[in-house]
Amino acid sequence: xxxxxxxxxxxxxxxxxxxxxxxxxxxxxxxxxxxxxxxxxxxxxxxxxxxxxxxxxxxxxxxxxxxxxxxxxxxxxxxxxxxxxxxxxxxxxxxxxxxxxxxxxxxxxxxxxxxxxxxxxxxxxxxxxxxxxxxxxxxxxxxxxxxxxxxxxxxxxxxxxxxxxxxxxxxxxxxxxxxxxxxxxxxxxxxxxxxxxxxxxxxxxxxxxxxxxxxxxxxxxxxxxxxxxxxxxxxxxxxxxxxxxxxxxxxxxxxxxxxxxxxxxxxxxxxxxxxxxxxxxxxxxxxxxxxxxxxxxxxxxxxxxxxxxxxxxxxxxxxxxxxxxxxxxxxxxxxxxxxxxxxxxxxxxxxxxxxxxxxxxxxxxxxxxxxx
Numbered sequence: 001x002x003x004x005x006x007x008x009x010x011x012x013x014x015x016x017x018x019x020x021x022x023x024x025x026x027x028x029x030x031x032x033x034x035x036x037x038x039x040x041x042x043x044x045x046x047x048x049x050x051x052x053x054x055x056x057x058x059x060x061x062x063x064x065x066x067x068x069x070x071x072x073x074x075x076x077x078x079x080x081x082x083x084x085x086x087x088x089x090x091x092x093x094x095x096x097x098x099x100x101x102x103x104x105x106x107x108x109x110x111x112x113x114x115x116x117x118x119x120x121x122x123x124x125x126x127x128x129x130x131x132x133x134x135x136x137x138x139x140x141x142x143x144x145x146x147x148x149x150x151x152x153x154x155x156x157x158x159x160x161x162x163x164x165x166x167x168x169x170x171x172x173x174x175x176x177x178x179x180x181x182x183x184x185x186x187x188x189x190x191x192x193x194x195x196x197x198x199x200x201x202x203x204x205x206x207x208x209x210x211x212x213x214x215x216x217x218x219x220x221x222x223x224x225x226x227x228x229x230x231x232x233x234x235x236x237x238x239x240x241x242x243x244x245x246x247x248x249x250x251x252x253x254x255x256x257x258x259x260x261x262x263x264x265x266x267x268x269x270x271x272x273x274x275x276x277x278x279x280x281x282x283x284x285x286x287x288x289x290x291x292x293x294x295x296x297x298x299x300x301x302x303x304x305x306x307x308x309x310x311x312x313x314x315x316x317x318x319x320x321x322x323x324x325x326x327x328x329x330x331x332x333x334x335x336x337x338x339x340x341x342x343x344x345x346x347x348x349x350x351x352x353x354x355x356x357x358x359x360x361x362x363x364x365x366x367x368x369x370x371x372x
Contacts, residue, residue: 067127072098093353098326099326100130109164111164118168132176145188162203162206174201178197180215194234201236202235216241216262220250224262228262231262242270243322244272247325276323280307299338305355307321328345
């Protein structure tokens with residue numbers, strides 16, 4: 001049984017929509033069938049300027065990701081710690097690259113993004129910042145659709161965000177939960193979501209020194225075949241590939257198997273990034289999966305940090321492991337006394353750090369292919 005927000009798309013309508021949209025995607029970039037995964041940067045085989053030059057299949061290989069030692073979420077929390085236990089836990093999180101998240105709550109994303117990237121470049125110009133966007137405005141399922149005004153605001157937000165990046169180097173994880181929640185939408189809502197995501201991908205992949213991945217959901221939320229078709233319809237082929245598990249706690253090996261299955265269903269060269277920030281202990285599976293879904297996602301207890309961010313994963317198609325989900329951020333007021341959505345919560349961060357397991361783990365039945 002999948003989560004309530006998972007796919008309810010009408011078969012015939014979805015087929016006709018994908019036929020129409022996939023033709024447009026392939027017309028824009030027929031070269032996507034080749035082996036060069038970085039189709040967005042035709043003239044630059046090394047958009048991030050990494051030394052030595054990485055292989056064409058993985059533009060992230062060898063990159064050092066920016067660690068925000070001044071204003072990172074855990075860094076700021078560590079300075080306020082009053083116990084050695086707190087300080088040790090925060091230090092563990094703070095030592096790893098944080099993915100800076102921007103969303104619809106940012107009124108001027110261009111200014112904030114530019115300021116962040118300027119500061120990162122000044123602090124350590126040899127590193128590459130990680131950025132993520134979150135653009136959902138609906139909180140629940142139920143045949144939702146963005147209005148035309150909402151579509152216009154979405155486009156304006158992304159124009160500002162892209163302008164803020166400009167010529168800076170960056171890796172962008174576009175629209176966390178953007179595809180995984182498609183089943184919450186009406187038919188009109190899905191058509192508009194496809195158009196919104198495609199618009200964002202065109203803007204971001206036009207930037208000269210940016211590598212872009214689009215949301216690819218999670219293994220316990222959808223099938224690989226359906227995710228692949230959604231990526232095609234949403235402009236996912238314009239970028240380097242897709243990312244998985246950004247808001248889930250699923251096992252690393254299961255997500256690798258799922259992502260590899262998605263990639264096999266896309267034109268050659270599509271790669272992916274696995275978010276491993278909170279999956280060191282895997283998901284907390286509810287007793288009643290029919291009623292409560294495949295995993296508890298609202299501040300589940302007993303979870304731990306997962307594999308550290310790296311560009312040398314050792315797994316086929318996996319450009320990197322990254323902490324796309326910020327460990328320590330509350331998912332919401334899941335129980336009385338817990339902080340609201342997005343608030344960094346020391347109690348949660350300490351628990352995640354103390355239960356960390358940085359190994360690539362998962363049930364034995366999940367056997368992802370290793371790099372050749």
